[in-house]
Every structure is written in structure tokens, then in C-alpha cells.
Amino acid sequence: MFVYLLRRINLLFTTLIVISVMSFSLGHLFPGDPVINFSGKPSLTYSEYQDLSQTLALDKSYFEQYLAYLKRSFNGDFGVSFSSQKPILDEFLRVLPASIELSLYALLVTLVFGLPLGLLAGIKNNRLIDRIIFSVATILNSIPIFWVGLLFILIFTLNMNWLPMSGRLTLLYEVPSITGFLLVDIALSDLANKSYVYTDALRHLILPTATLAVLPATLVIGMMRSSVIHVMGMPYIKAAQTKGLTSWQLITRHVFRNALLPIIPQFGLLFNTLVTSTMITEVIFSWPGIGNWIIEAIYQRDFPAIQASLLIVASMMISINVLLEIAHMMVNPLMRKEFNATK
Amino acid sequence: MLLDVRNLTVKLNNDTLDVNAIDKMSLSMRDGSIHGLVGETGSGKSLFAKALTGTLSEKWTVQADRMFWQGEDLLKLSEEKRRQIINRDMAMIFQEPSRSLDPTVTIGEQINEVIPKSEFQGSIWSRRQERLQIAKNLLIKVGIKHYQQCYESYPHELSEGLCQKVMIAMAIIRSPKLLIADEPTDAMESTTKIQIMRLLQKLNTQKNMSVLLITHDLESVINYAQEMTLLYSGQSVESGSVRDLLKRPYHPYTENLFTSIPKFNTDTRPKSRLQTLPGSTPPLQHLPIGCRLGPRCPRAQKECVVTPKSVKLKGHLFSCHHPINLD
Amino acid sequence: MPQNDIYNEVEYPGPYQQAWGKFKQNHVSWVCFCIVMFFIFVAVIGPFISPYSPYHQDTGYVLLPPSWQSAGNVHFLLGTDDLGRDVFSRLIHGTSLTFGISLLVAFGALVIGVSLGALAGMSKGIRSSIFNHLLDAILSIPSLLLAVVIVAILGPGLNNTIWAVLLVLIPQFVHRTQIVIRDELKKEYITAARLDGASEFHILKNSIFPNIIESIILQYSLAVSAAMLDIAALGFLGLGAQHGSPEWGAMLSDSIDLIYRASWLAILPGITMFLCLLSVNTVGHGLRNALKHRSES
Numbered sequence: 001m002f003v004y005l006l007r008r009i010n011l012l013f014t015t016l017i018v019i020s021v022m023s024f025s026l027g028h029l030f031p032g033d034p035v036i037n038f039s040g041k042p043s044l045t046y047s048e049y050q051d052l053s054q055t056l057a058l059d060k061s062y063f064e065q066y067l068a069y070l071k072r073s074f075n076g077d078f079g080v081s082f083s084s085q086k087p088i089l090d091e092f093l094r095v096l097p098a099s100i101e102l103s104l105y106a107l108l109v110t111l112v113f114g115l116p117l118g119l120l121a122g123i124k125n126n127r128l129i130d131r132i133i134f135s136v137a138t139i140l141n142s143i144p145i146f147w148v149g150l151l152f153i154l155i156f157t158l159n160m161n162w163l164p165m166s167g168r169l170t171l172l173y174e175v176p177s178i179t180g181f182l183l184v185d186i187a188l189s190d191l192a193n194k195s196y197v198y199t200d201a202l203r204h205l206i207l208p209t210a211t212l213a214v215l216p217a218t219l220v221i222g223m224m225r226s227s228v229i230h231v232m233g234m235p236y237i238k239a240a241q242t243k244g245l246t247s248w249q250l251i252t253r254h255v256f257r258n259a260l261l262p263i264i265p266q267f268g269l270l271f272n273t274l275v276t277s278t279m280i281t282e283v284i285f286s287w288p289g290i291g292n293w294i295i296e297a298i299y300q301r302d303f304p305a306i307q308a309s310l311l312i313v314a315s316m317m318i319s320i321n322v323l324l325e326i327a328h329m330m331v332n333p334l335m336r337k338e339f340n341a342t343k
Numbered sequence: 344m345l346l347d348v349r350n351l352t353v354k355l356n357n358d359t360l361d362v363n364a365i366d367k368m369s370l371s372m373r374d375g376s377i378h379g380l381v382g383e384t385g386s387g388k389s390l391f392a393k394a395l396t397g398t399l400s401e402k403w404t405v406q407a408d409r410m411f412w413q414g415e416d417l418l419k420l421s422e423e424k425r426r427q428i429i430n431r432d433m434a435m436i437f438q439e440p441s442r443s444l445d446p447t448v449t450i451g452e453q454i455n456e457v458i459p460k461s462e463f464q465g466s467i468w469s470r471r472q473e474r475l476q477i478a479k480n481l482l483i484k485v486g487i488k489h490y491q492q493c494y495e496s497y498p499h500e501l502s503e504g505l506c507q508k509v510m511i512a513m514a515i516i517r518s519p520k521l522l523i524a525d526e527p528t529d530a531m532e533s534t535t536k537i538q539i540m541r542l543l544q545k546l547n548t549q550k551n552m553s554v555l556l557i558t559h560d561l562e563s564v565i566n567y568a569q570e571m572t573l574l575y576s577g578q579s580v581e582s583g584s585v586r587d588l589l590k591r592p593y594h595p596y597t598e599n600l601f602t603s604i605p606k607f608n609t610d611t612r613p614k615s616r617l618q619t620l621p622g623s624t625p626p627l628q629h630l631p632i633g634c635r636l637g638p639r640c641p642r643a644q645k646e647c648v649v650t651p652k653s654v655k656l657k658g659h660l661f662s663c664h665h666p667i668n669l670d
Numbered sequence: 671m672p673q674n675d676i677y678n679e680v681e682y683p684g685p686y687q688q689a690w691g692k693f694k695q696n697h698v699s700w701v702c703f704c705i706v707m708f709f710i711f712v713a714v715i716g717p718f719i720s721p722y723s724p725y726h727q728d729t730g731y732v733l734l735p736p737s738w739q740s741a742g743n744v745h746f747l748l749g750t751d752d753l754g755r756d757v758f759s760r761l762i763h764g765t766s767l768t769f770g771i772s773l774l775v776a777f778g779a780l781v782i783g784v785s786l787g788a789l790a791g792m793s794k795g796i797r798s799s800i801f802n803h804l805l806d807a808i809l810s811i812p813s814l815l816l817a818v819v820i821v822a823i824l825g826p827g828l829n830n831t832i833w834a835v836l837l838v839l840i841p842q843f844v845h846r847t848q849i850v851i852r853d854e855l856k857k858e859y860i861t862a863a864r865l866d867g868a869s870e871f872h873i874l875k876n877s878i879f880p881n882i883i884e885s886i887i888l889q890y891s892l893a894v895s896a897a898m899l900d901i902a903a904l905g906f907l908g909l910g911a912q913h914g915s916p917e918w919g920a921m922l923s924d925s926i927d928l929i930y931r932a933s934w935l936a937i938l939p940g941i942t943m944f945l946c947l948l949s950v951n952t953v954g955h956g957l958r959n960a961l962k963h964r965s966e967s
């Protein structure tokens with residue numbers, strides 16, 4: 001157990017180092033002067049330039065530069081943004097909650113729909129209901145996400161006029177940003193007509209969440225379905241069928257658990273998809289989150305921002321993956337077996 | 344009749360292969376008896392048990408003239424109804440014990456969930472205690488000494504023999520009418536084997552639990568069972584009471600089987616070769632047509648390319664065109 | 671005539687034949703395979719047969735709806751866009767751009783990735799360990815983010831997008847190749863070949879490669895679909911093919927501003943791309959099932 005943890009953490013560290021090296025080298029790879037790229041200050045006088053070069057250790061060897069970069073990153077100093085000239089970390093933290101909020105709801109929707117549907121399809125393998133679920137999932141899986149967004153807008157905003165097309169809130173309302181999570185902020189605010197604001201915020205959430213959830217949900221359905229089919233063929237399920245359990249007991253106690261456990265590590269893939277899709281969804285729905293911010297940074301050729309976002313997002317992804325693996329290892333007795341066997 | 348299966352055929356559907364792994368096999372059991380189902384490894388014993396309990400995977404199709412359980416044809420019932428009856432009346436000890444226990448649930452929980460409600464006497468509040476107690480008694484009954492440890496373990500932490508005992512414990516707690524025991528003592532040492540067999544025998548006499556004892560071990564069938572059915576390559580060979588069969592087998596295979604065991608063959612000289620049939624059991628891909636014993640049978644003649652019908656004679660049921668010991 | 675074999679001999683089809691037969695048995699996969707073939711056909715010769723140039727602006731016919739609508743015009747089968755460009759022609763050219771390029775890029779990634787993967791898979795020790803960590807790191811970054819960063823370095827544009835997608839796809843091939851080679855190396859027949867004195871290269875070429883080629887084809891189908899998505903997504907975000915290009919993603923992106931007036935501009939490229947992706951994915955699925963089925967039986 002301990003050795004396993006060490007191994008995972010070792011993997012986490014080496015990967016993080018690789019990522020930071022990549023991110024560091026971006027400063028040199030981007031067109032333009034590294035000093036400007038690292039600091040984010042485009043117009044400098046000669047003495048300022050020299051000073052900065054010294055503080056960033058850019059006059060030293062690459063290795064020392066890298067160490068300095070690492071140190072700055074740890075202190076949360078990613079330089080300032082080209083376009084706004086504000087510290088990147090502040091900018092990042094300002095847009096992060098919106099993205100997390102959106103992804104969280106999408107993840108919730110994904111699991112709430114994906115797991116039961118996948119389970120149902122797997123149990124009823126080769127029956128009509130399975131065919132329907134599986135075909136629909138396969139079809140939805142192939143729709144490019146940006147087109148999903150456009151279709152939703154076309155149908156629900158333009159044709160039906162039901163739901164708003166962009167943003168988090170109608171401009172009418174002004175919610176002071178405290179945590180950055182809109183639904184929490186509304187609760188914390190002292191607006192008079194909270195319920196209206198809530199309705200408005202939720203209405204704004206529906207389309208982006210749905211758009212974002214489509215692809216991960218199809219993935220979950222697929223994973224869950226094949227896992228359930230595999231489990232249903234196992235001798236212990238056959239044996240359990242003769243043990244006097246009701247179908248419900250059988251499914252909840254034996255099938256669901258055994259099917260879910262092995263796919264937990266694959267949820268990393270889910271997060272991967274989620275991050276990618278968030279970027280596009282945010283652009284379509286003008287959602288003021290990280291994706292929008294990164295794309296904006298690229299349009300503006302805001303190199304410090306791009307560099308920082310690569311480092312932060314990639315580190316988050318890796319951490320999530322490793323955490324998932326460790327969590328999987330904790331909850332799955334079979335993993336412990338394999339681990340014990342190879343110790 | 345407790346169980347009456349006629350002409351059961353279990354077919355393996357595959358694109359390159361389409362074979363009857365069990366071909367027109369029949370078996371009937373009296374209420375309250377111990378019935379042995381004997382055959383070599385691969386002769387389809389486990390398949391029969393799984394076909395009976397409806398736990399075969401989709402690639403098999405099961406057909407039968409009838410499969411009567413207490414006068415009700417199981418194959419004609421809806422899947423839901425059938426499962427209910429099987430859950431109520433039958434329990435099965437599967438052949439691969441460690442693979443037949445849920446790997447992610449502790450033994451204790453798995454035992455708990457099969458304890459029928461009728462076992463509890465106390466109020467709801469003392470259920471937990473009671474459960475624990477029942478489970479422990481059960482584990483002791485099947486001869487598990489370190490029951491506490493066993494209770495908290497996951498299946499993969501136990502040996503195959505222990506898993507088998509747990510399976511047995513879980514099967515007998517529900518006091519089923521019929522216990523299907525597929526090689527129940529396969530992975531145990533010989534002393535525990537005897538204990539388990541005695542336990543099953545005791546349950547048979549005291550609780551009137553019928554046992555279908557599936558095994559390749561002729562000796563234990565002869566020791567414990569009253570009736571037996573012999574299987575060769577998926578076809579039934581002969582069935583009847585053990586004593587009659589021993590005394591006077593009609594089927595060449597039966598006779599050969601008994602003579603191949605020195606203990607039952609009184610005129611074996613020391614160091615002589617054991618009598619066996621030439622050749623070996625055919626693989627599923629290359630089953631001969633007609634009587635599957637044909638290529639190996641010393642009495643085979645040209646009629647044998649047609650599958651023999653089963654004939655009833657003096658309490659035996661046998662399938663052979665040229666039976667022996669008829670006179 | 672005496673038969674020297676008493677059992678009836680069953681003729682077993684070869685492994686590739688078996689997989690192919692199984693694949694063809696599944697009608698959906700087969701239909702999708704034909705659709706993919708059709709798209710390949712269009713991608714290759716489409717640009718020569720399209721009725722108009724994708725950039726040809728017919729100012730007389732601006733924002734013409736598809737011809738089946740009453741306001742449509744048969745000369746412009748699928749209508750025109752805001753600059754009077756024929757949507758049908760643009761879609762055909764888009765097939766070459768999005769799908770055709772994806773096929774090529776994925777193939778390039780396959781060649782490079784499989785070679786690297788074979789090297790890495792056959793080697794052991796510290797160098798391979800470092801390589802693996804590098805690979806793990808790259809694979810943990812979402813592919814679109816990586817592509818976006820590469821485009822940020824190289825600058826926007828279709829050419830740079832191609833490079834970015836190529837670079838993103840290579841690690842996936844390396845990873846897949848490495849895994850299957852590792853799996854294969856564990857098997858006994860490889861050990862047997864080793865004991866017979868076969869060289870590493872010999873083992874790779876004669877023993878391993880025939881056994882992993884299907885997994886690689888499978889990975890190729892995944893890569894094509896990923897490449898299409900990434901190319902189109904970058905086009906959509908305005909980082910890939912530029913504004914006005916008939917690349918599908920760019921076309922969709924251009925349609926946003928007109929979505930109130932000309933919904934077909936948003937729907938048609940989407941449907942085309944969806945159909946193409948669906949076929950590619952389904953073929954991939956069918957392939958996987960056929961292979962899985964064979965390894966089971």
C-alpha cells in the first residue's frame with residue numbers, strides 16, 4: 001500500500017516536472033524576447049529590462065532559469081498579462097470559478113444520466129432498450145461539440161425562444177462576486193428578488209451544461225455498459241442469481257459495484273474530455289471562464305497567460321488522474337489483491 | 344418425482360461451431376434422495392447443473408422435452424417465475440468457488456445477504472448481533488476454524504478450499520429442497536472431504552434435503568448416493584440405483600468404468616494393467632455422430648452411428664444398441 | 671476410398687479473413703465503411719468536380735437557401751452564404767480539408783508513432799523510463815489544449831494546425847504501440863522465438879508486428895476521428911483554418927454571426943461533419959468488435 005502510494009506520487013512528481021519544463025521552455029519558444037514573455041511587460045526601458053532579466057535569472061544558464069521559474073510558479077507569480085497588465089494568477093482565479101461551476105454541473109449531469117443508462121443498457125444487453133441507448137449514445141458521441149452548441153442555440157434560443165444564448169446572467173442583475181461561484185454568490189448577496197435571479201442564472205446554465213455534458217455522458221454510458229456486460233457474464237453473478245436475491249438487490253449490491261470499480265481510473269479520460277469541451281462551450285456561450293480566457297489570450301498573443309494556463313491546467317489534470325488512481329486503489333479490494341500479489 | 348428431465352439438449356452456438364454439448368440427456372430424481380451425476384471431466388456435468396438453474400450464458404441454448412420440477416415445467420415458465428422457483432427451492436454449489444463469490448464484497452456480507460428472514464427470532468434491533476451469530480455458527484458447521492478472520496476476508500484472500508466451504512455454507516443456510524453440489528469437495532483435503540460429505544448426508548436425512556451430487560469421483564457416489572446417472576461426452580449412459588448398477592451394468596461404458604477401479608473389481612491381479620477403453624474422450628469440435636462412445640466401444644456395430652434410444656429395464660435406464668449382461 | 675481422417679475436417683478461415691467476415695456481417699459497420707469510402711472518394715477527387723470554386727463569390731445570389739426551399743435556386747444545390755459562395759462546393763472542398771487532411775495527418779502520426787513506440791517497447795532501462803514519464807506527461811494534457819498551445823507558438827493558420835495535430839497524435843500512437851508490444855512480448859511464443867535465437871528485429875518484424883497490426887489500425891481510426899475534431903475545433907475557435915476557408919470548423923464558426931438569418935449555414939456543415947465522424951467511429955467500433963470477437967472464440 002505504502003509502496004504503491006510512493007510510486008503514484010513519484011509519477012505525479014516526475015510528470016509535474018516534465019510539465020513545468022515544457023511550460024518553461026514555452027517562454028523561449030514563443031516568438032519575441034524571453035524577458036518579455038516571462039514577465040509579461042511589453043514596453044520596458046533598458047534599465048528595467050536589465051533588472052527584470054536579473055530577477056528572472058534569464059542571464060544565467062537554462063537550468064538556473066528553470067529553477068527560478070519553478071520558484072516563482074510556486075509562489076504563484078506567473079508574471080502579468082500582456083493585455084490587461086494585471087497579475088496572471090489574479091486573472092486566472094477570477095475566471096476559474098465560472099469554469100469549475102460549469103464543469104461540475106456538467107459532470108453531475110453526466111453521472112446522473114450516464115451511469116444508470118449504461119447500467120440499464122448493460123443489463124438488458126442485446127434487447128431493444130440496450131440497442132436504443134447504445135445507438136443514441138454512439139450517435140451523440142460523434143456530434144462535434146461545437147455543433148451541438150450551435151444546434152441548441154438554434155433550437156432553444158432562436159426557434160423556441162426559451163433559453164438565453166450567452167453569458168451567466170442577464171445584464172439586469174448585478175451580483176457581487178464573492179466566491180466567484182454564481183449560485184453561491186447569489187445566496188450570499190442581499191438582492192431583493194433572489195428567486196428571480198436564481199431562475200435567471202439557472203436558465204443561463206441549462207444550455208452550456210447540456211452541451212458540455214453530451215460527450216462525457218456518452219463516454220460514461222459506453223464505459224459502464226461494457227463493464228456491466230463483462231460483469232454480468234462473470235460466474236459470481238451467475239452464482240448470485242441462484243442465491244435468492246431480488247433482481248434489485250443483485251444489481252445494486254453486486255453488478256453496480258463490480259462494474260463501477262474498474263472504470264474509475266478511466267474517469268480521467270472524462271475530465272480530459274470535459275476540459276477540452278469546456279474551452280469550446282465557453283466560447284460558444286460567451287461563458288466568462290478559463291476556456292474563453294485562454295482563447296482570448298491566444299488571439300491577443302498573450303504569452304505569459306498561455307504559458308501559465310498550460311502549467312496550471314495540465315497540473316490539475318495530472319493531479320486528478322493520480323488522485324483517481326489512488327482512490328480506486330483504496331476502494332477496490334481487487335486492486336489491493338493485485339498489489340499484494342506483486343509486492 | 345422431484346426432478347424429471349427428459350432429452351435435455353444444450354447447444355453451443357458459435358459461428359464456426361454448432362454442437363450439442365449435451366445431447367438428449369435424461370435424469371430423474373426422487374424426493375429426499377442423494378443422486379450422483381458422474382462423468383469424466385468435460386462430459387457436461389456442470390453444463391447440466393447450469394442449464395437446470397438457468398445460469399448459462401447467452402451463447403448456449405437449452406431445449407428439453409420436459410424439465411419438470413415438482414410437476415412444473417421450468418422451461419415453459421417465464422424467466423422471472425422460473426428464477427423465483429429456483430431461488431425458493433434450489434441452491435447450488437458452483438464448481439469454481441473463488442470465482443463464484445463476489446470479489447468486492449466481504450465473505451461476511453455475502454453470507455448475511457442470503458440468510459433468510461425466517462432464521463431470525465429476535466426483534467429488529469438485535470438483528471445485527473443475530474446475523475453475526477448465525478453466520479458464525481454456519482461457518483463452524485462447514486468446518487472453518489478461523490471463522491472470525493474468514494468473516495472479514497474478501498474471497499481472494501481465502502484458499503480455494505475455504506471458498507468452497509463458504510459456498511457450501513451459503514447454499515445450506517436457505518435449507519433448499521434440492522442442493523446441487525458441483526464437485527463440492529474438489530479443492531479440499533481428504534479428511535475435510537469426508538466431513539463435508541457427512542454434513543450433506545446429515546442434512547439429507549434430517550432436513551429431507553435432496554442432493555444432486557455432481558462429481559467425477561465414483562467412489563464418493565458409491566459411498567453416499569442412492570441413485571446415479573452416468574454421462575459420457577454429453578450423452579446419458581446409464582442410470583439407476585447405485586447397487587443395481589454395480590451389480591449388473593447393461594452399458595459397456597458403465598462396466599468398464601467399474602472394472603477400471605480396482606476396489607470394485609475383485610478379480611484384479613496385482614501389477615496387472617487396469618482395463619480401460621482405447622482412445623480418449625473426443626473434443627467438442629470432433630464429436631462422433633450417433634453413440635459418442637462408438638469409436639472406443641468394443642461392442643460397436645453399424646447401428647451405433649444412430650444415437651441409441653434410452654431403454655428402461657429392471658429399474659435401469661440405459662442407452663445402447665448392444666447392451667451387455669442381458670441374458 | 672479410405673479416409674485417413676475419421677473426424678470431419680473443419681476448414682477454419684484465417685485470422686484476417688475471420689475478422690473481416692465478422693466485420694462485414696455487421697450491416698451498420700459495413701454501411702458506414704461504404705460511407706467512409708465515399709468520403710475518401712470525395713476528399714480525393716471532389717475538388718475537381720465541384721460545381722464552383724469554394725471562393726467564387728456570386729454577388730447576385732447572396733444567402734440563398736438550399737434549393738428545396740421555395741426561395742432556393744437549383745444552381746446552388748445547398749444554397750449560398752453571405753458572400754454568395756456555393757455551400758455545396760465549399761462542403762466538398764471542406765471534405766478534402768478537414769477529412770482528407772485528417773487521414774494524412776493521422777497516417778503521418780501512425781508512421782512516426784509506431785516507429786517510436788516499437789523502439790520504446792523493445793527497449794528497457796533508464797532511457798525508456800525517462801521516455802515513459804515524458805509520454806505520461808504529454809498524454810495527461812488534453813489534446814486540444816496541447817494543440818492550442820502549439821498553435822500559439824507557431825501562430826494561427828491551417829498549416830500550423832496540421833503540425834499541431836500531428837504532434838498531438840504521435841504520443842497516442844507511441845503509447846498504444848508500446849502497450850501492445852509489451853503485451854505481446856510477455857507471451858510464450860516470443861520466448862520460444864528468442865530461445866530459437868531470433869534477433870530482436872526479427873522478432874519485431876515476424877512475430878510481433880503481424881499480431882499488433884490490427885490494434886494499430888484501430889488506433890488509426892480513433893486518430894482520424896480525433897484529428898478531424900481537433901482540426902475543426904481549432905478552425906471553429908479561429909486558430910486553425912482562417913475565416914472564410916471552406917474547412918468545416920471554420921464554416922461553422924462563420925455561420926454563428928448569420929445564425930439568425932441563415933440557419934442552413936450552421937446545419938449543413940455540421941451534418942456533413944457529423945456523418946463523417948459517425949461513419950469513422952462506427953467503422954472503428956465494428957473493427958474492435960470483430961477483433962474482440964475473434965480473440966474470444
Ligand SMILES: Nc1ncnc2c1ncn2[C@@H]1O[C@H](COP(=O)(O)OP(=O)(O)O)[C@@H](O)[C@H]1O
Binds near residue numbers: 355383386
Ligand atoms: N464457456 C465455454 N465455452 C465453450 N465450451 C465450453 C464452455 N464451458 C464448457 N464447455 C465445454 O462443454 C463441455 C462440458 O463442460 P463441463 O460441463 O464444464 O464439464 P464437466 O463435466 O467437467 O463439468 C466441455 O467439453 C467443455 O469443453
Ligand code: SF4
Binds near residue numbers: 636638640641
Ligand atoms: S450404442 Fe454401440 S457404441 Fe454405443 S455403447 Fe452401445 S454398443 Fe457401444
Ligand SMILES: [Mg+2]
Binds near residue numbers: 385389525526
Ligand atoms: Mg464441471
